[in-house]
Amino acid sequence: MRFYIKTKKIALQYNNIVPIVFFFLSLAGLYFSKMDISFVVNEVIVRFIRDGVMVLSLIIPITAGMGLNFAIIIGAICAQIGLLIILDFQIGGALGLCFAIIIGVIFAIFLGTLIGISLNRATGKEMIATIIMGFLATGIYQYIFLVGYGTFLPFHNNEIILSRGVGIRSMVDLSIFRNTMDKLWQVQIGSIQIPFFMILTVFAFALVIKYITGTKLGQEIKTVGYNHEKAELLGIDVYSVRIKAIIISTVTACIGQIIFIQNIGMLNVYTAHLNSDIFSCAALLAGGASIKKAKIRHAFLGIFLFHTLFIVSPQAGQNIFSNASIGEYFRSFIAYGAIAFALMTR
């Protein structure tokens, strides 16, 4: 019993220490960067909208005991496939966006099933497996759109193809979707802009995740995450629950990436999805989650802390060392370091 209390105490300290460190780093960065507070707040709100859903997509695999799901990058790829197909057929506006989401989600369900089945072969090594899957999927995706588009895939839109007739341009404009969602219900308070619709969308996804954890499936996911053998004794099909957890995560990530890209208004076809996994994981961990336990409040707190640090660090590096790249290296170090630290501490 005493041992139990002791471990719980340590766990509590660890959970708090990461957000505290991030808080003080952000505060120091904010002070040294001498940036305008309202500018930083605006930027953080934008980042919250862009990355919120993506970060939320990590929660369910963690609950299922599968660790950080770096394969959310594949969800992001599905989103980009959806957008590219819609661009190819040039369906604009809200209708196009809906189609993009539907196509992306179909791909995400299919690929999520595939990832889930594969991960059942790699029990205990899920994280390294998902990170390699992400790299592999990136390669295949790049190959399909750089080589396949215009050769074995038919194309319908001359605007987005490279001049040699094969492959999509590395940067495509999404003007046909621009401002379909972002500017809805936008309120200006002083110099801070608050797009209520988008913020509510992110909260809605948080509620969906919260709802799923409350359902029967959610309880099964929790049990599987706690102990495989116990779950099996209770008559739960561990493998199918794990597959479902990954499908939910991939689909959420897909929708998250669509929100991200339509907010930017441009699509870097071959690179937009890269690093979305690392930064989402780092943000979640910055909020105090661990690789065994993650909650929605960790995600929201983490996004604010991580992105504040992310925004201020280049300028802070510029002001302290007169070298902006120091701040950039520092923030990359913090992102990877947060994940490494979470993996080291148990």
Next chain:
Amino acid sequence: MQDRIDIPQIIIIIFVLIMMITAWFANISITYFINDSLIRLVMNGVLVLSLIPMLNAGVGINYGLPIGVVAGLMGMCLAVNFNIKEGLGFILSFLFSIPIAVIFGYIYSMILNRVKGKEEITATFVGFSFIYLTSLFWSIAPFNNPSMLWPIGGEGMRPTIGLKPYFEKILNNLWVIEIQKIKIPLGMLFFYFGLCIFIKFFFKTKIGIASIAVGENETFAKLSGIDIPKIRTLAIILSTVIAALGICVYSQSYGFIELYDAPLMVAFSAASAILMGGGKEGKTKVTHAVIGTYLFQTIYILSAPIANELLLPEVAEIFRNIITNGVILYAILYKNQKNSSSI
């Protein structure tokens, strides 16, 4: 025979054969291919060899290869900073990088011994974060040889440092024999096979045998009284040191020291090469590493001219990427199963 050829090896060998036939039709010269493949074998081979001690001690594939690489980069930068040229500079960069690698390896082993069972993913992220930590170091490093610093301002290292005035291709050009346009870099091959023999003999020593025992079956090793953390620590330090030497060999052959985040993904191609050769946890032989490196580098050499011939030069890079990660993923998904069932 426990050394059966696996499906990926068959696919890769068929693939390499197809590439060679394509190369034949595309008129890619064979002498170019042989010369290049021998050099690239050693250039990348040492980094691949560095994975063996950790893999055999059951620590898994060393995805934290950047740690050893950074130690080697620091050793070379010290040698360049003191303006030591030619062979002496190259040997000194070895001597400088070894103690750094030992210290790094020791700290790295303390991390990995904490996270048993999750070494590979932890190593990946320790390696990634270490690259950015050292990027901070490079941008404020107290070196003072102007050929390494930014020309303007004179502070912070350049991302690529030319080794031409120092020890570029010093090992490549050692004892080269030319037989009908085919250049055989004897010095380089001696160095490489010397290292291979060293590793082979290491696994014949008491520590080496103990480390294989740990890699094959930890419970059994524990019962026979082997100090597992100590063996693992030694294996990790050895891997880190060889990785440091590996990047020195690579850089002198490439002609540049590449700093900052250039070595970020170095571990994955090395891992792919050793898995392609048939490396397994606890059972990796030097021959696996040599064959794997040769196959991997053959793909590397042939893919660029073939892609150019097809007028799609970007494809080579993407294709290599797919092969690299496909091989690693196959190993994770299909070897893991065997491991867990055998315990």
